[in-house]
Amino acid sequence: TARQxxxxxxxxxxxxxxxxxxxxxxxxxxxxxxxKLDSGNVKVxxxxxxxxxxxxxxxxxxYDYEKRxxxxxxxxxxxxxxxxxxxxxxxxxxxxxxLSSNAGQVRKSLSIKPxxxxxxxxxxxxxxxxxxxTNDRFxxxxxxxxxxxxxxxxxxxxxxxxxxxxxxxxxxxxxVG
Amino acid sequence: TARQxxxxxxxxxxxxxxxxxxxxxxxxxxxxxxxKLDSGNVKVxxxxxxxxxxxxxxxxxxYDYEKRxxxxxxxxxxxxxxxxxxxxxxxxxxxxxxLSSNAGQVRKSLSIKPxxxxxxxxxxxxxxxxxxxTNDRFxxxxxxxxxxxxxxxxxxxxxxxxxxxxxxxxxxxxxVG
Amino acid sequence: TARQxxxxxxxxxxxxxxxxxxxxxxxxxxxxxxxKLDSGNVKVxxxxxxxxxxxxxxxxxxYDYEKRxxxxxxxxxxxxxxxxxxxxxxxxxxxxxxLSSNAGQVRKSLSIKPxxxxxxxxxxxxxxxxxxxTNDRFxxxxxxxxxxxxxxxxxxxxxxxxxxxxxxxxxxxxxVG
Amino acid sequence: TARQxxxxxxxxxxxxxxxxxxxxxxxxxxxxxxxKLDSGNVKVxxxxxxxxxxxxxxxxxxYDYEKRxxxxxxxxxxxxxxxxxxxxxxxxxxxxxxLSSNAGQVRKSLSIKPxxxxxxxxxxxxxxxxxxxTNDRFxxxxxxxxxxxxxxxxxxxxxxxxxxxxxxxxxxxxxVG
Numbered sequence: 001t002a003r004q005x006x007x008x009x010x011x012x013x014x015x016x017x018x019x020x021x022x023x024x025x026x027x028x029x030x031x032x033x034x035x036k037l038d039s040g041n042v043k044v045x046x047x048x049x050x051x052x053x054x055x056x057x058x059x060x061x062x063y064d065y066e067k068r069x070x071x072x073x074x075x076x077x078x079x080x081x082x083x084x085x086x087x088x089x090x091x092x093x094x095x096x097x098x099l100s101s102n103a104g105q106v107r108k109s110l111s112i113k114p115x116x117x118x119x120x121x122x123x124x125x126x127x128x129x130x131x132x133x134t135n136d137r138f139x140x141x142x143x144x145x146x147x148x149x150x151x152x153x154x155x156x157x158x159x160x161x162x163x164x165x166x167x168x169x170x171x172x173x174x175x176v177g
Numbered sequence: 178t179a180r181q182x183x184x185x186x187x188x189x190x191x192x193x194x195x196x197x198x199x200x201x202x203x204x205x206x207x208x209x210x211x212x213k214l215d216s217g218n219v220k221v222x223x224x225x226x227x228x229x230x231x232x233x234x235x236x237x238x239x240y241d242y243e244k245r246x247x248x249x250x251x252x253x254x255x256x257x258x259x260x261x262x263x264x265x266x267x268x269x270x271x272x273x274x275x276l277s278s279n280a281g282q283v284r285k286s287l288s289i290k291p292x293x294x295x296x297x298x299x300x301x302x303x304x305x306x307x308x309x310x311t312n313d314r315f316x317x318x319x320x321x322x323x324x325x326x327x328x329x330x331x332x333x334x335x336x337x338x339x340x341x342x343x344x345x346x347x348x349x350x351x352x353v354g
Numbered sequence: 355t356a357r358q359x360x361x362x363x364x365x366x367x368x369x370x371x372x373x374x375x376x377x378x379x380x381x382x383x384x385x386x387x388x389x390k391l392d393s394g395n396v397k398v399x400x401x402x403x404x405x406x407x408x409x410x411x412x413x414x415x416x417y418d419y420e421k422r423x424x425x426x427x428x429x430x431x432x433x434x435x436x437x438x439x440x441x442x443x444x445x446x447x448x449x450x451x452x453l454s455s456n457a458g459q460v461r462k463s464l465s466i467k468p469x470x471x472x473x474x475x476x477x478x479x480x481x482x483x484x485x486x487x488t489n490d491r492f493x494x495x496x497x498x499x500x501x502x503x504x505x506x507x508x509x510x511x512x513x514x515x516x517x518x519x520x521x522x523x524x525x526x527x528x529x530v531g
Numbered sequence: 532t533a534r535q536x537x538x539x540x541x542x543x544x545x546x547x548x549x550x551x552x553x554x555x556x557x558x559x560x561x562x563x564x565x566x567k568l569d570s571g572n573v574k575v576x577x578x579x580x581x582x583x584x585x586x587x588x589x590x591x592x593x594y595d596y597e598k599r600x601x602x603x604x605x606x607x608x609x610x611x612x613x614x615x616x617x618x619x620x621x622x623x624x625x626x627x628x629x630l631s632s633n634a635g636q637v638r639k640s641l642s643i644k645p646x647x648x649x650x651x652x653x654x655x656x657x658x659x660x661x662x663x664x665t666n667d668r669f670x671x672x673x674x675x676x677x678x679x680x681x682x683x684x685x686x687x688x689x690x691x692x693x694x695x696x697x698x699x700x701x702x703x704x705x706x707v708g
Binding site: 209211218219220221252253254255256257259260332335336339340341343344349 | 365366367368370372382383385388389390396497498499500501502503504505506507510511514
């Protein structure tokens with residue numbers, strides 16, 4: 001039963017990262033969590049997301065992990081990302097304190113804009129924090145090849161963050177003699 | 178063997194839902210069932226489907242689950258859905274009592290139409306029930322991002338509802354010493 | 355260990371079938387077989403294929419299984435199928451006795467042609483058997499939705515018939531205490 | 532536990548190979564390796580790649596395995612490959628001794644160019660080795676169907692070489708009674 005516990009407890013780090021002159025971007029899916037109902041069935045408890053992490057450069061090929069900022073894409077936002085045409089732009093706004101007393105104090109916006117010469121994109125994150133009085137901005141140029149990785153890997157990951165990878169067809173049970 | 182029973186018995190709820198002003202739409206694949214033949218082989222007994230569930234709004238962010246209506250897309254209808262171009266329409270007609278004495282008494286039609294401003298679609302379900310003398314209509318606007326989720330997730334689910342995810346290559350058996 | 359044997363021995367029938375006026379077409383992937391090398395490693399022994407089965411109609415909604423004909427698409431032919439544009443045609447020629455003394459005696463050709471009104475295709479199989487002096491021809495119209503199922507399901511199945519689904523990343527082994 | 536060891540130790544050979552007049556090309560993904568952290572979590576140790584192997588022809592349908600040359604595509608290079616439009620070209624440069632004292636002594640370049648008549652591509656590898664004073668060049672014409680296989684199979688393999696196939700949603704643990 002060792003393998004069973006192993007699979008159940010560990011976390012796996014396999015980010016897709018692009019390191020550029022002024023900032024780096026790491027992307028990694030976070031699976032949903034499930035909860036067991038009294039009926040014995042199972043339902044999604046917390047939906048999965050695609051976590052984007054931006055870090056500012058602090059020298060040549062060095063990035064300041066302490067100053068990182070996160071932006072968690074929902075399934076629908078991942079849908080927008082993977083359906084972007086080569087000349088399309090997209091912008092997402094998040095308020096991490098939404099529905100709390102701090103609502104509106106921190107505003108995050110992620111912008112995806114095509115590069116003028118075609119092919120690639122600029123991905124920019126702005127975080128305005130009125131409590132800490134900070135204003136962070138990250139801008140990461142993404143090549144066409146890198147964006148193709150993001151599109152393909154996010155298309156792969158989308159059913160996983162939705163929990164649909166667990167809806168696999170079940171074969172008839174074998175009698176255990 | 179706990180895990181084995183677990184996987185065999187549970188049902189998993191992981192719908193993709195969009196909640197809009199007048200109605201909500203939930204989408205979830207239902208895997209096929211298999212049956213074992215005398216030969217020891219296994220065949221699909223009941224084909225899988227993609228279940229759409231519409232619910233009318235009954236107040237702000239509240240939906241009336243009691244008044245829900247279902248529409249079960251076959252593999253071929255899922256094929257039509259995922260191959261819709263940005264200006265294409267599609268309409269499907271179902272008679273849940275087909276081939277019974279009540280044939281024609283209940284008519285369901287699902288219509289998918291592009292929004293005028295491009296990008297999104299309207300998904301509408303009409304259910305005319307001559308027995309109960311009811312006539313229900315649901316209309317849910319779907320954004321481009323939401324439709325991209327539907328397309329990607331339904332493309333992922335299609336081989337699963339067909340049972341093709343079980344046709345995996347088998348490695349040579351290891352001798353168990 | 356019941357489940358292990360189960361997975362290793364059974365065959366699974368989950369064809370995608372379209373039943374039309376003059377003939378029916380069933381499609382099902384056949385996984386590759388593997389063989390174990392002396393080194394302990396494993397290699398593909400027989401490559402997988404996508405099996406197409408045509409049957410002539412013998413009355414309303416009845417098809418003559420005895421008169422079925424097969425056409426086995428290789429990985430590369432599946433590649434041609436899934437990359438067909440809406441106005442593209444394709445034709446494949448097989449000689450099931452190739453490299454034997456009967457070479458040339460049986461000629462099979464599969465043709466895929468777009469329908470004039472757009473969207474769908476005609477899939478036709480011709481089998482000329484000079485030994486049995488038979489000449490069979492099947493023609494099955496495929497709607498756009500059905501072709502989308504074929505494309506999506508064949509794209510899913512392609513890495514499986516190549517054996518690439520077994521090349522999964524391995525996690526570090528857990529110590530079994 | 533035999534199966535467990537089996538899966539952990541074996542290597543699987545399932546290359547996709549095209550054999551042409553002057554050279555052959557084999558393509559096979561190499562999964563990443565993982566390492567266990569002190570925290571009990573797991574992270575990617577060595578990233579996976581898509582391995583291309585070119586062999587020169589040495590007679591009819593014979594290829595010289597001794598003179599093979601490799602080119603290992605990174606995830607981002609695979610992204611470039613799968614996003615190539617029908618008229619696009621791409622070229623990648625590798626220095627296998629990069630960051631060592633032999634840097635610059637061996638230069639490899641892989642070029643992918645569309646064929647004039649549309650549909651297919653030419654894939655060419657040049658290896659200039661200043662230490663051995665060799666200069667090898669391989670040129671393999673790839674049909675549209677073969678390129679569709681490469682695109683589909685590489686799209687499938689991309690999340691695997693990134694290690695994202697291990698990020699699957701976990702169900703709640705079953706109590707083992």
